Amino acid sequence: MSPRKNPAPNFYAGVPLDRVDQRRADSGYIETLINDPHCVIVPVWRAKHLIGEAAEAIWLQRTQAEHLITLARESMFLGLRQEVAYLAVDLSHLEEPEIEPLAEAWGSFRDLRAVGPVMDRRDSAILAYARGLVHWHARHGFCGVCGSPTVSEKAGHQRRCTNPRCAAVHFPRTDPAVIMLIHDGGERCVLGRQAIWPPGMHSTLAGFVEPGESLEEAVAREIYEEVGLKIPVEEVFYHSSQPWPFPSSIMLGFYARAEFAALETAEDELESAEWFTREQLRRSPEDETFRLPRRDSIARRLVNDWLAEG
Numbered sequence: 001m002s003p004r005k006n007p008a009p010n011f012y013a014g015v016p017l018d019r020v021d022q023r024r025a026d027s028g029y030i031e032t033l034i035n036d037p038h039c040v041i042v043p044v045w046r047a048k049h050l051i052g053e054a055a056e057a058i059w060l061q062r063t064q065a066e067h068l069i070t071l072a073r074e075s076m077f078l079g080l081r082q083e084v085a086y087l088a089v090d091l092s093h094l095e096e097p098e099i100e101p102l103a104e105a106w107g108s109f110r111d112l113r114a115v116g117p118v119m120d121r122r123d124s125a126i127l128a129y130a131r132g133l134v135h136w137h138a139r140h141g142f143c144g145v146c147g148s149p150t151v152s153e154k155a156g157h158q159r160r161c162t163n164p165r166c167a168a169v170h171f172p173r174t175d176p177a178v179i180m181l182i183h184d185g186g187e188r189c190v191l192g193r194q195a196i197w198p199p200g201m202h203s204t205l206a207g208f209v210e211p212g213e214s215l216e217e218a219v220a221r222e223i224y225e226e227v228g229l230k231i232p233v234e235e236v237f238y239h240s241s242q243p244w245p246f247p248s249s250i251m252l253g254f255y256a257r258a259e260f261a262a263l264e265t266a267e268d269e270l271e272s273a274e275w276f277t278r279e280q281l282r283r284s285p286e287d288e289t290f291r292l293p294r295r296d297s298i299a300r301r302l303v304n305d306w307l308a309e310g
């Protein structure tokens, strides 16, 4: 399969905000934006978002939710949507009995993985962005260099160590993971299954990129480790990427062409892995015997685009 040109954004990509990153250090500018009564508050509580009954994102105006800003243990400027600022506020320190009455008037706190596939794509991208940033702050309260407390800077887009002899700056981190559909250049592709997945679900292989390796090398290594196929890096082709803040990855999607051969499944990684034909995938019953990956995943996108090529 040849590299594709400009694939449409995957789920959770395409955040419809101007991040104004060149002005985040200008605290006067940022303060004016977030003090505007139209500023939109995006509450995050223990990796969950405020979601309405029709699985829609709830955007609170500052005037409705002033108290949430005061309560927040950390807040982060996400960007501007038609000149209106979006501000993520982390309320995770509140206990369930405290958070429930706060949410009640508008909806409830729900996991994006449960509602993302049916939400407005742009709204879900904003929520994914907020979730990822909140997660990073929550885990970087102390300096990884000297262990002193850190403080948020640049409107929530970096943290600095408070120890003046250290003063290390820490940036929000995203862990690169490769995810790949192996095919034989014809009608067959490889899907695997992990025991912890929902019954019947089969998906592409994936794994984290290690220090000192290219993305193509990571793809080839993971494939060899998981199913025993040797693939030269020349047969690895980039497709597209996807923010996947569950909790902190970016998924880098590839196709890899392999000679059709028996698979040697690594039992500690996969419950099973098999070659499937396009016809088998098109006839997927989508039940406990066999189902394709989640609709919002890049794995599904890789499968769908491969099916469309045949």
Ligand SMILES: [Zn+2]
Binding pocket: 143, 144, 145, 146, 147, 148, 161, 162, 163, 166, 167, 168
């Ligand atoms: Zn430090």
